[in-house]
Amino acid sequence: MKIKYCGVKNDREWKLVTESMCDYVGFIFTSKSKRYVSPEDVGKWAVSSKKRVGVFVNEQLSIIEKVVKRAKLDVVQCHGEETKEDLFRLKEATGKDVWKALPHDTDTEENMILYSEVVDGFVIDTKVKGSFGGTGTTFDWSVVPKYTNKAEDLQKLCFIAGGIGPGNIEDLLTYSPQAVDISSGIEENGKKTKTLISELERKMHNEI
Numbered sequence: 096m097k098i099k100y101c102g103v104k105n106d107r108e109w110k111l112v113t114e115s116m117c118d119y120v121g122f123i124f125t126s127k128s129k130r131y132v133s134p135e136d137v138g139k140w141a142v143s144s145k146k147r148v149g150v151f152v153n154e155q156l157s158i159i160e161k162v163v164k165r166a167k168l169d170v171v172q173c174h175g176e177e178t179k180e181d182l183f184r185l186k187e188a189t190g191k192d193v194w195k196a197l198p199h200d201t202d203t204e205e206n207m208i209l210y211s212e213v214v215d216g217f218v219i220d221t222k223v224k225g226s227f228g229g230t231g232t233t234f235d236w237s238v239v240p241k242y243t244n245k246a247e248d249l250q251k252l253c254f255i256a257g258g259i260g261p262g263n264i265e266d267l268l269t270y271s272p273q274a275v276d277i278s279s280g281i282e283e284n285g286k287k288t289k290t291l292i293s294e295l296e297r298k299m300h301n302e303i
């Protein structure tokens with residue numbers, strides 16, 4: 096199972112995740128988020144075995160292109176209302192893997208098929224009115240196998256996101272997700288903590 100820790104904002108958190116079991120580290124590049132980090136700061140952190148994912152919400156292509164270079168990103172995650180055409184242009188321009196975040200809803204599977212022509216992966220997140228992500232809210236995980244199977248049919252990665260943490264990871268693992276994306280669940284008072292990361296990884300390790 097692949098693990099992504101998202102919303103890393105400073106040197107301390109970067110060090111914590113580089114020492115963790117995660118495969119991907121995510122950075123939030125929308126200034127509206129409390130987890131915003133500058134591309135210049137991310138660019139200062141040495142490239143490692145962890146793939147670097149930039150999270151954007153309805154951002155202009157020219158800006159994403161600059162951030163990809165400055166922050167040395169491997170993957171662009173679009174977490175807004177970007178169209179299939181936007182993502183096609185983005186992939187052409189950056190040459191990077193592109194993931195589309197989709198809210199869990201009645202049309203999610205339909206959207207997976209639609210976007211599958213242009214993206215490399217999906218992040219299925221909880222739908223919360225007035226917010227694009229990082230809400231710490233879960234959805235009904237009984238649908239996880241349906242999303243995972245669909246992504247496998249389409250030969251794409253499929254992350255499950257939204258409110259995952261040490262307190263509920265064992266429950267989620269019973270639905271065999273292919274990959275998990277975690278932000279608030281490893282934070283205490285808005286800061287990533289070693290205690291929560293270790294507890295989460297211990298529980299994941301017992302189950303994998």
Ligand SMILES: O=C(O)c1ccccc1N[C@@H]1O[C@H](COP(=O)(O)O)[C@@H](O)[C@H]1O
Nearest residue numbers: 101128174228229230231257258278279
């Ligand atoms: O974290 C944010 O502030 C954020 C802002 C805008 C779009 C996405 C954001 N975070 C992503 O949301 C999911 C779930 O996060 P959580 O575990 O529920 O806190 C994850 O992909 C975050 O990267």
